[in-house]
Amino acid sequence: MINNIKSIFKNLSGVIIGAVFLFLTLHEKPLGPVWESLAGADYFFIFLSFLCLFLVFYLRALRWKLLIEEAGETPKSDKVFTSLLLGYFVNSFTPKLGEIIRCTSLQKNSKVPVAVxxxxxxxxxxxxxxxxxxxxxxxxxxxxxxxxxxxxxxIGGISHIYGYRYIYVLPIFLILFVILFLVSLKRLKKSEKPIIKKVVGFLQSMFESLKQGLLLKKRFKFILLTLLIWMTLVILNYIYLLCLPETSEYSIFFAVVILFIGGLGWALPSPGGIGTTHFFLLQLFLAYQLDANAGISFGILSNGLTFIGTLVLGGYGYFRYWVEMKRA
Structure with a gap:
């Protein structure tokens, strides 16, 4: 019951964060030019962006498989890919709940322990x-x-949600939480209760898997896959720029800037980065003294295409997962 309440609160807070940032982005902005810009988007580059997004997901699946193998498990690439697509599909609607879904689905289709x-x-x-x-x-x-x-x-946008004082208290709270968690875990290890032993065993397996993932044996392959993922993400953002007439002449360096500054929006707990990415991208366009309407159009287009592409690929992943479970 408590976990359900926490989950609902977390999802609701993510929606509120996204809504506030979306309001700050679109407030008192004329949307007529934005819709005209989106109507003139190049369909060839839109199609190309979907292919690029597919490649990003596939490379992420290969890298995730490599990390799982570091912990001693050997799942098949197609099953890892299916679980990853399911996870990103769920993340489009809920803040970070997809990470749990992809781990539980991988446990069902490949017998990889959730903790690992x-x-x-x-x-x-x-x-x-x-x-x-x-x-x-x-x-x-x-x-x-x-x-x-x-x-x-x-900082001004976040303060609308939490207030200025909470911005500075948050890092202190996180440090205290980590300290209390480690102290509690040390004490729980001494408990003889079966349910406590299960929880402690799960956490130990999870942290052991984390340690193996951080102490990579196949470093070269992992670094190569990581570089390929981030290079593909740069290309994806450049393709998004090419989709719109107003942004088609911007440089690939600007696509790099968009990737990392826009990444701040994806890092915040908003479902699918909705609202937060739009806000950061608009601020970025304004910082470069570019047209604000172009910034809003680009934010809607890039986030929208990523969202739609994730839904389509996630639907494909769900179908594959359903077929796999039927055959099992």
Whole structure:
């Protein structure tokens, strides 16, 4: 019951965050030019973006499989791909619940323990957050004067939801939570209750999988796959730019900036990055003194195509998963 309430609260808070940022993005903006811009989108590049998105998911599946293998499991590539598509499909509607879905579905179709796959997902996220953080730092270092306003706008946007004081309290709260969690886990290890032993065993397996994922043996293959994923994401954002007449002449460097600054929006707990990515992309266009309507159009187009593509591929993943379960 408590877990259900927490899940509902988490999903609801994600929707509220997305709605607030979407309101801040579209408030008092004329939407007529935006719809005209979207109507003139190039269908060839829209189709190309779907192929590119498929490649991103496939590369992510290969990398996830590699991390699972580091923990001693050997699932088939097609089953890992199916579970990953299911996870991203669910993430389109709920903030990060898809990570649980892809791990539980992989347990059903490949007998990979949830604790192991969850640890590998945590390792995957840790590496991606590292690259995202390094990319953001590099871009802000290069373009500090232009992008300083985004920091102020972001803090202002979040303060509409939580208030300024909570922004500064959050890091302290997270540190205290980690300390209390580690102390509690140490005490729980001494318990003789069966249910406590199960929980502790699950957590130990998960953290062992996380450790194996962070202490990579196949480093070269993992680094290669990671570089390919992020390069493909740059190309995907460049294709999105090519879709619209107003943004088709922007450089591929701007696509790199979009990837990392827009990534801030995807990192926030909003379903499918709706609202948060639109907000960051608009601030980015304004920082570069580009047309605000073009920024809104690009945000709607890029987020919309990613959302639709994820739904289509997720539906395909669900069909494959259903067929696999029928055959089992």
């Amino acid at each position: 796959s969850m640890g590998s997902v945590m390792a995957e996220r840790a590496y991606d957050l590292l690259i995202l953080g390094l990319g953001i730092l590099c871009i802000f270092f290069i373009e500090l004067e232009r992008l300083q306003g985004i920091i102020d706008s972001t």
